Amino acid sequence: MSFDVVVIGAGPGGYVAAIRAAQLGLKTACIEKGSTLGGTCLNVGCIPSKTLLHATELFHTASHKMGDFGVMAKDVEIDLAKMMHKKEEVVTNLTSGIAGLFKKNKIQWFEGTAKFEAANKLSVVKDGESQIVEGKHILIATGSAPIELQFLPFDEKDVVSSTGALSFTEIPKRLTVIGGGVIGLELGSVWSRLGSQVTVIEFLDRIAVGMDTELAKELLKIMKRDGLKFELSTKVTGMARQEDHIVLTAETMEGEKKSFETDKVLVCVGRKPYTRGLGLENIGVEMDKKGRINVNDHYQTSVPGVYAIGDVIDGPMLAHKAEEEGIAAVERIAGKAGHVNYNVIPGIIYTWPEVASVGKTEDELKAENVAYNVGKFPFKANSRARCVNESQGFVKLIADAETDRLLGAHLIGPNVSELVQELVSVMEFGGSAEDVARTVHGHPTLFETVKEAALAVDGRPIHI
Numbered sequence: 001m002s003f004d005v006v007v008i009g010a011g012p013g014g015y016v017a018a019i020r021a022a023q024l025g026l027k028t029a030c031i032e033k034g035s036t037l038g039g040t041c042l043n044v045g046c047i048p049s050k051t052l053l054h055a056t057e058l059f060h061t062a063s064h065k066m067g068d069f070g071v072m073a074k075d076v077e078i079d080l081a082k083m084m085h086k087k088e089e090v091v092t093n094l095t096s097g098i099a100g101l102f103k104k105n106k107i108q109w110f111e112g113t114a115k116f117e118a119a120n121k122l123s124v125v126k127d128g129e130s131q132i133v134e135g136k137h138i139l140i141a142t143g144s145a146p147i148e149l150q151f152l153p154f155d156e157k158d159v160v161s162s163t164g165a166l167s168f169t170e171i172p173k174r175l176t177v178i179g180g181g182v183i184g185l186e187l188g189s190v191w192s193r194l195g196s197q198v199t200v201i202e203f204l205d206r207i208a209v210g211m212d213t214e215l216a217k218e219l220l221k222i223m224k225r226d227g228l229k230f231e232l233s234t235k236v237t238g239m240a241r242q243e244d245h246i247v248l249t250a251e252t253m254e255g256e257k258k259s260f261e262t263d264k265v266l267v268c269v270g271r272k273p274y275t276r277g278l279g280l281e282n283i284g285v286e287m288d289k290k291g292r293i294n295v296n297d298h299y300q301t302s303v304p305g306v307y308a309i310g311d312v313i314d315g316p317m318l319a320h321k322a323e324e325e326g327i328a329a330v331e332r333i334a335g336k337a338g339h340v341n342y343n344v345i346p347g348i349i350y351t352w353p354e355v356a357s358v359g360k361t362e363d364e365l366k367a368e369n370v371a372y373n374v375g376k377f378p379f380k381a382n383s384r385a386r387c388v389n390e391s392q393g394f395v396k397l398i399a400d401a402e403t404d405r406l407l408g409a410h411l412i413g414p415n416v417s418e419l420v421q422e423l424v425s426v427m428e429f430g431g432s433a434e435d436v437a438r439t440v441h442g443h444p445t446l447f448e449t450v451k452e453a454a455l456a457v458d459g460r461p462i463h464i
């Protein structure tokens with residue numbers, strides 16, 4: 001069978017690309033080796049993790065926060081099986097929704113593993129049966145997989161990747177998280193809220209690497225106060241299985257040896273591009289040292305007619321980045337001017353409080369010798385935050401000292417995963433701090449914190 005566009009992988013990069021290609025009138029197919037559509041994000045990533053984060057926040061709210069408002073919830077209990085069932089229900093609804101979108105857009109879905117036989121020809125294998133699918137243009141969107149530590153191989157039972165940590169059948173008494181990045185902080189929060197004693201072991205001297213240092217420090221302070229333990233500047237060096245627990249050995253940067261007894265280990269030390277079994281060597285697609293597929297501005301690989309997007313190429317491993325690249329790549333294929341603005345891709349950590357960032361950090365601007373002004377405003381001075389008793393955190397805006405153009409926005413606090421989008425839009429349009437400061441913001445809203453931070457860039461916040 002032959003198509004204008006064949007997409008390999010139905011994650012957020014691949015399925016969105018397939019829908020956009022079909023909208024553009026291209027005869028489109030999508031090959032997915034999993035039994036459902038949606039890739040990492042919908043099946044074992046963004047969606048199940050955010051569902052568990054919400055569920056455990058509800059538990060935490062009922063147990064610790066509602067009483068302040070005179071809402072007395074006694075004997076709040078966890079039914080873990082029911083929580084997991086709800087998570088599965090959300091995932092199933094969303095993944096089958098994509099199957100519906102494929103039908104609506106007349107995209108042919110091939111179930112099976114794709115392998116390049118030639119630049120425009122793929123074999124698709126499922127249960128030992130093979131068929132050939134041809135495409136004028138082939139788009140690789142095969143995503144990424146968790147990095148494994150040699151001495152800590154995943155068994156997805158006791159030593160788990162994020163996939164195993166999304167499906168524990170019992171609440172572990174002790175959970176050791178290796179890696180204080182996004183997954184470690186989000187899933188560490190989930191199990192900590194459910195009662196696990198969580199210890200995060202991080203190689204660097206900070207958590208949330210890549211995020212503004214001030215945000216990371218604030219988050220660390222809050223998470224410690226909430227009961228998580230952190231062992232920073234520490235490298236895990238080995239593991240021994242005992243009868244009913246695991247002992248991890250580690251070494252600090254100063255050379256001090258430590259050991260940690262634990263019941264489960266979550267290894268989340270990053271993800272790597274996934275190209276196994278794709279047969280890239282058959283057609284000579286060039287990759288970089290980290291195993292990412294090299295592409296040009298049009299998402300073309302070194303082989304004409306073959307394109308790549310999402311986690312399998314350079315850049316932040318984020319669903320929205322993959323989606324935008326998927327759209328841009330097929331628009332280019334269709335002769336249109338698809339484009340991704342890499343300067344304004346928000347990054348969000350869905351802990352509580354949430355953390356969100358877009359654009360440059362102060363550290364980056366210092367390194368680039370750019371003069372800037374900072375405006376900061378705390379949620380504790382925002383009336384809506386007071387109404388809902390969520391006054392932790394702040395909004396910090398960074399503007400060019402000369403032009404006032406917004407260069408970065410860094411937020412920690414309630415619902416900042418949503419608030420950041422105002423700043424993403426302003427930055428997309430090249431807006432200034434003054435533009436935000438002079439925009440009417442509804443009252444009382446958390447968004448007023450953004451406006452006050454913009455006023456603070458010019459030293460004129462009202463409520464502090």
Ligand code: FAD
Pocket residue numbers: 008009010011012013014031032033034038039040041042044045046047049050112113114115141142143144162163183274276277278309310311312317318319320321322
């Ligand atoms: P993927 O989603 O990985 O999809 C690739 C697909 O290709 C898979 O379905 C795979 O089965 C298929 N495939 C691979 N090889 C073949 C082959 N040879 N033949 C056929 N099919 C193949 N990002 C966010 O933006 N927000 C979040 O909140 C967030 N939370 C996350 C939480 C967790 C626990 C994890 C692990 C990730 C999270 N991410 C989040 C990251 C996000 O999931 C990824 O950035 C995103 O899924 C990448 O999309 P993709 O389309 O490039 O690849």
Ligand code: NAI
Pocket residue numbers: 149178179180181182183184186201202203204207208209234235236268269270271316317318347348349350
């Ligand atoms: P990460 O890159 O965010 O963090 C990995 C951490 O592990 C780093 O801090 C690193 O210093 C540390 N580390 C590396 N080797 C180590 C070792 N041997 N011992 C101790 N620490 C070590 O990677 P993570 O958390 O695995 O997430 C993978 C990707 O998934 C991220 O790139 C992220 O973009 C994406 N993701 C996004 C989410 C979101 O947008 N909310 C949620 C979850 C994942």
